[in-house]
Amino acid sequence: MTEQPFIKVRGLTRTFGNFTAVDNIDLDINRGELFVLLGGSGCGKTTLLRMLAGFETPDAGSIEIDGADMAQTPPYSRPVNMMFQSYALFPHMSVEKNVAYGLKRDGVDRAQIKLRVGEMLQMVEMQDFAKRKPHQLSGGQRQRVALARSLIKKPKVLLLDEPLGALDKRLREQTQFELMELQDKLGTTFVVVTHDQEEAMTLATRIAVMEGGRFMQIGTPAEVYETPATKFVANFVGSVNMIDGVVTSCQPGLVDVKTKQGAVTLQAQSRDEHAVGSEVSIAVRPEKIIIQKTRPETEPETPNVLHGTVKELAYLGRLSTLRVETDAGFIVEVTSPNTTRHSDGKHPFEWDDEVYISFPAASAVVLIA
Numbered sequence: 001m002t003e004q005p006f007i008k009v010r011g012l013t014r015t016f017g018n019f020t021a022v023d024n025i026d027l028d029i030n031r032g033e034l035f036v037l038l039g040g041s042g043c044g045k046t047t048l049l050r051m052l053a054g055f056e057t058p059d060a061g062s063i064e065i066d067g068a069d070m071a072q073t074p075p076y077s078r079p080v081n082m083m084f085q086s087y088a089l090f091p092h093m094s095v096e097k098n099v100a101y102g103l104k105r106d107g108v109d110r111a112q113i114k115l116r117v118g119e120m121l122q123m124v125e126m127q128d129f130a131k132r133k134p135h136q137l138s139g140g141q142r143q144r145v146a147l148a149r150s151l152i153k154k155p156k157v158l159l160l161d162e163p164l165g166a167l168d169k170r171l172r173e174q175t176q177f178e179l180m181e182l183q184d185k186l187g188t189t190f191v192v193v194t195h196d197q198e199e200a201m202t203l204a205t206r207i208a209v210m211e212g213g214r215f216m217q218i219g220t221p222a223e224v225y226e227t228p229a230t231k232f233v234a235n236f237v238g239s240v241n242m243i244d245g246v247v248t249s250c251q252p253g254l255v256d257v258k259t260k261q262g263a264v265t266l267q268a269q270s271r272d273e274h275a276v277g278s279e280v281s282i283a284v285r286p287e288k289i290i291i292q293k294t295r296p297e298t299e300p301e302t303p304n305v306l307h308g309t310v311k312e313l314a315y316l317g318r319l320s321t322l323r324v325e326t327d328a329g330f331i332v333e334v335t336s337p338n339t340t341r342h343s344d345g346k347h348p349f350e351w352d353d354e355v356y357i358s359f360p361a362a363s364a365v366v367l368i369a
């Protein structure tokens with residue numbers, strides 16, 4: 001017998017007036033997952049979380065958590081806690097009092113509270129700050145206290161709305177790993193909202209990419225990145241080069257597409273079936289493009305070769321981003337890792353260099369929608 005999904009959502013819809021914020025969503029989340037909702041501002045992420053928590057009543061659909069239907073269950077009786085987009089700690093209370101708050105309100109006895117708060121602060125490595133007030137903490141420390149406060153009552157599910165939104169980039173990246181470690185230690189199911197695609201990729205066991213109240217794709221970070229289901233997903237998750245074309249042949253394994261750039265050959269995904277003559281877009285990630293000064297000769301492994309000129313070059317340390325204009329006037333973004341040190345300060349490519357760019361058939365994806 002396969003395990004039932006821990007959170008099971010069917011046909012969930014929420015409208016405000018005649019605007020549909022969450023549109024007929026189905027979702028299965030497994031126990032212990034770190035599930036990420038990724039999408040732009042206003043796509044319905046917070047509304048979806050609020051329905052899971054019980055703060056918002058759906059217009060249609062059902063939510064089941066741990067086998068129990070939530071329709072008649074008020075927020076405080078759900079095995080769920082939510083950490084809000086702008087988590088507010090009580091400013092006049094010390095760290096330990098902030099964390100103890102939920103237990104105290106439930107009438108848990110003092111010795112128990114002391115023990116559990118101590119454990120929780122240890123867990124988020126804030127035990128040395130127990131007596132401080134929030135204004136005496138850094139942003140990252142405050143964020144950890146807020147996490148401790150949301151976890152103190154041991155919810156089975158923690159909903160986190162932009163938990164790292166208030167942190168600067170460096171601290172944010174560091175805290176992502178702390179969040180994952182904490183989740184791993186506790187085994188609590190996390191549903192995390194973010195609009196930052198790199199953060200989503202770092203954190204998630206699976207990602208749901210959301211737009212206009214719907215899910216465009218649900219998959220592991222690698223699935224969503226390597227085989228995006230739609231143009232929106234391809235664009236939203238990472239950078240991508242997109243070329244439109246028409247299918248000229250589709251045999252098992254390979255698809256030929258005629259584009260303004262010439263013929264392109266792609267390896268078909270198992271889900272692909274493209275009628276000859278149908279219009280498609282081809283997506284190739286910048287890091288999958290090979291850039292060379294001489295023409296690659298290893299056909300047929302690299303059938304997709306274009307000649308062009310380097311028009312822009314940005315040195316980013318770890319890698320460089322180049323924009324190459326092909327002979328047909330199409331701009332292609334290419335990233336190339338800076339694996340060797342250029343001690344003379346010179347990059348292997350320079351502006352106006354003539355180059356050949358190519359990509360293997362397996363590195364491109366055919367998109368229809």
Ligand SMILES: Nc1ncnc2c1ncn2[C@@H]1O[C@H](COP(=O)(O)OP(=O)(O)OP(=O)(O)O)[C@@H](O)[C@H]1O
Binds near residue numbers: 048
């Ligand atoms: N109470 C409400 N009344 C009317 N419209 C609402 C209400 N709550 C949300 N909306 C609308 O529903 C849509 C989705 O809102 P939601 O807060 O879920 O977006 P979000 O994905 O969390 O965005 P952000 O990333 O900016 O937080 C938005 O267009 C918003 O204006």
Ligand SMILES: [Mg+2]
Binds near residue numbers: 045046085161
């Ligand atoms: Mg929101």
